[in-house]
Amino acid sequence: MTDVLLSVRDLVKHFPAAGDWFAQIFDRRVVRAVDGIGFEIDRGTTLGLVGESGSGKTTTGRIIVRLIEPTRGEILFDGIDLLKLRGKALKAMRRRIQMIFQDPASSLNPRKTVGQIVAEPLRVHGMVRGKELERRLVRTLELAGLSSRFLNRYPHELSGGQRQRVGIARALAVGPEFIVCDEPVTALDVSIQAQILNLLMDLQDELSLTYLFIAHDLSVVRHVSDRVAVMYLGKIVEIGEVDAIFSAPKHPYTQALLAAVPRPDPAAPPRKVLRGEVPSPIDPPSGCRFHPRCERYMGDICKRNEPVLAAVDGGTEVACHLYSRGG
Amino acid sequence: MAREIQNGEYELGAHRTLLQEFWRNFRRNRLSLIGGIIVLFYAVLAVFAPLIAPYDPIEQFDAPRGMRNPMPPLSRDVDGRLFLLGTDKFGRDILSRAIYGTRTLLQVAVGSISIAMLIGVTMGAVAGYKAGTWVDELLMRAVDIMLSFPSLVLAIALVGAFGIGKIRVGPFTVSNIVKIMLVIAITYSPRFARVMRAVVLQEMAKDYVAAARISGASGVRILVAEILPNTIPPIIVQASLMMATTVLTTSSLSFLGLGLQPPRPSLGLMLNEARDYLFWGAWWYAVVPGGLITLAILGFNLLGDGLRDALDPRQARRRR
Numbered sequence: 033m034t035d036v037l038l039s040v041r042d043l044v045k046h047f048p049a050a051g052d053w054f055a056q057i058f059d060r061r062v063v064r065a066v067d068g069i070g071f072e073i074d075r076g077t078t079l080g081l082v083g084e085s086g087s088g089k090t091t092t093g094r095i096i097v098r099l100i101e102p103t104r105g106e107i108l109f110d111g112i113d114l115l116k117l118r119g120k121a122l123k124a125m126r127r128r129i130q131m132i133f134q135d136p137a138s139s140l141n142p143r144k145t146v147g148q149i150v151a152e153p154l155r156v157h158g159m160v161r162g163k164e165l166e167r168r169l170v171r172t173l174e175l176a177g178l179s180s181r182f183l184n185r186y187p188h189e190l191s192g193g194q195r196q197r198v199g200i201a202r203a204l205a206v207g208p209e210f211i212v213c214d215e216p217v218t219a220l221d222v223s224i225q226a227q228i229l230n231l232l233m234d235l236q237d238e239l240s241l242t243y244l245f246i247a248h249d250l251s252v253v254r255h256v257s258d259r260v261a262v263m264y265l266g267k268i269v270e271i272g273e274v275d276a277i278f279s280a281p282k283h284p285y286t287q288a289l290l291a292a293v294p295r296p297d298p299a300a301p302p303r304k305v306l307r308g309e310v311p312s313p314i315d316p317p318s319g320c321r322f323h324p325r326c327e328r329y330m331g332d333i334c335k336r337n338e339p340v341l342a343a344v345d346g347g348t349e350v351a352c353h354l355y356s357r358g359g
Numbered sequence: 360m361a362r363e364i365q366n367g368e369y370e371l372g373a374h375r376t377l378l379q380e381f382w383r384n385f386r387r388n389r390l391s392l393i394g395g396i397i398v399l400f401y402a403v404l405a406v407f408a409p410l411i412a413p414y415d416p417i418e419q420f421d422a423p424r425g426m427r428n429p430m431p432p433l434s435r436d437v438d439g440r441l442f443l444l445g446t447d448k449f450g451r452d453i454l455s456r457a458i459y460g461t462r463t464l465l466q467v468a469v470g471s472i473s474i475a476m477l478i479g480v481t482m483g484a485v486a487g488y489k490a491g492t493w494v495d496e497l498l499m500r501a502v503d504i505m506l507s508f509p510s511l512v513l514a515i516a517l518v519g520a521f522g523i524g525k526i527r528v529g530p531f532t533v534s535n536i537v538k539i540m541l542v543i544a545i546t547y548s549p550r551f552a553r554v555m556r557a558v559v560l561q562e563m564a565k566d567y568v569a570a571a572r573i574s575g576a577s578g579v580r581i582l583v584a585e586i587l588p589n590t591i592p593p594i595i596v597q598a599s600l601m602m603a604t605t606v607l608t609t610s611s612l613s614f615l616g617l618g619l620q621p622p623r624p625s626l627g628l629m630l631n632e633a634r635d636y637l638f639w640g641a642w643w644y645a646v647v648p649g650g651l652i653t654l655a656i657l658g659f660n661l662l663g664d665g666l667r668d669a670l671d672p673r674q675a676r677r678r679r
């Protein structure tokens with residue numbers, strides 16, 4: 033039996049394209065950052081969310097942790113409608129859902145010590161105080177692989193990897209079940225990336241955590257994910273088991289992404305590079321959003337009809353007319 | 360599970376505290392050090408005025424036979440008392456009056472900057488936190504309106520509205536000096552609001568604010584405990600630069616007779632009195648208060664520039 037922890041349905045976020053309320057009177061255009069996506073994450077597993085910058089993956093993560101209010105949609109977390117929560121109920125839910133940020137330099141307050149940073153969520157929730165708080169802090173830091181010597185250290189005294197460990201400790205402090213990892217290793221050196229990734233995976237096993245892992249680095253996503261969703265211009269174009277997607281990508285966009293991964297093999301054929309630029313999410317292409325750049329463009333059907341996600345053999349779901357035509 | 364635990368040992372000499380970093384940057388700039396010394400000199404003068412001043416600033420002395428007040432520097436009165444910087448038209452010691460005048464000037468300047476900071480920082484913080492909403496719009500348009508008046512004109516208008524001398528508001532009496540502080544504070548608080556709003560906006564975009572929100576912290580807690588400490592450096596810089604302007608405005612108000620009232624010693628008022636005697640050759644009468652005002656403005660400006668360069672490297676001007 034599968035045990036779905038998080039289920040996202042028809043999630044939409046449109047940002048106003050104009051800056052302030054005054055400009056918005058004259059300019060009613062919107063940026064379609066997330067335009068009707070849905071996915072489920074099973075308890076204890078990792079869903080990797082990949083896509084180019086501007087594809088809406090970070091927005092999706094921020095909606096789930098309730099940093100951004102979506103335009104519409106439904107998110108069920110353990111059967112609870114996340115988007116309906118307000119006040120006390122929302123605050124209580126924040127203990128169960130946490131986030132790890134991309135840039136550890138900006139996600140740690142430069143005026144606070146590591147101890148204060150990690151203690152902050154515990155204090156806000158009034159979970160522990162005094163001696164018990166101290167013990168909890170040390171335990172949490174150790175979970176993230178930091179010794180208690182760091183407690184009185186300021187972020188600027190730490191290396192990038194150590195800072196990210198502090199960010200992880202902060203997320204772990206309140207004992208969450210679900211963590212949104214927003215490009216947690218993108219800002220780090222390659223040598224450190226592996227350490228942090230392994231730490232995240234160890235923690236998942238130990239604490240039976242569930243991750244939404246946002247990244248644009250495909251090899252990273254392959255390493256940590258159970259399932260993968262590929263986003264393009266606010267839509268999910270393909271979602272499925274990590275092995276199925278990496279061994280037999282169905283959607284032409286996924287194929288192009290994978291073909292662009294550098295391979296350390298001089299005999300490999302030259303990489304195919306995707307033509308063109310990502311179109312503006314203010315005015316996305318009609319029909320299939322990928323059609324102006326698609327290698328297997330089939331004419332009118334791609335231009336007119338928007339493909340929907342549908343299961344194909346191999347267990348993945350793809351939004352592409354190539355597979356829907358034969359029915 | 361065997362996890363490699365990272366130890367927080369310092370690498371040799373690689374780390375400095377923020378304060379050490381600041382001092383290193385500040386010291387490098389010789390002009391800002393001079394500014395600091397000037398400001399220090401004024402602070403000593405203001406704090407220890409009763410110990411430094413040779414005479415009571417409002418005591419009048421009689422000129423000896425054959426001379427009349429104002430007397431030039433280094434002259435003596437009938438009883439042989441020496442006046443290093445001469446006397447004014449009523450026979451009062453200019454040096455003592457200048458020292459006490461500096462004291463009141465700095466009192467007003469520090470007082471009004473503190474009040475202006477309090478008002479401006481609160482307005483700016485709220486506007487920045489509520490950016491894009493009607494609250495922000497209301498506050499910032501009010502700031503725009505106030506900034507569209509030349510500050511001295513606005514200050515004069517406010518004094519005109521409140522009246523000269525002390526004022527009564529219901530059961531409270533506001534002394535003249537506090538009233539002047541309030542007038543100048545109101546005049547300059549919009550500038551703090553502007554700076555504060557910009558800094559708050561900049562900080563809000565950083566992920567530590569998002570992290571605090573995910574932690575469940577309330578808006579007030581985020582603003583006060585997370586954002587506010589990070590806005591201190593630019594506000595200090597602004598305060599130091601504004602001190603110079605405030606010294607000038609305070610003196611100008613006194614000069615125009617709208618500020619501190621006689622017999623309280625005030626540099627601006629001394630300057631005004633001195634005008635009548637310039638053609639009599641009484642240069643010391645104007646040079647002493649004028650020089651003190653100029654030097655104070657120079658000192659605060661140099662210090663402010665230096666602080667900005669040291670605290671806010673992004674805005675630092677290229678030197679050397």
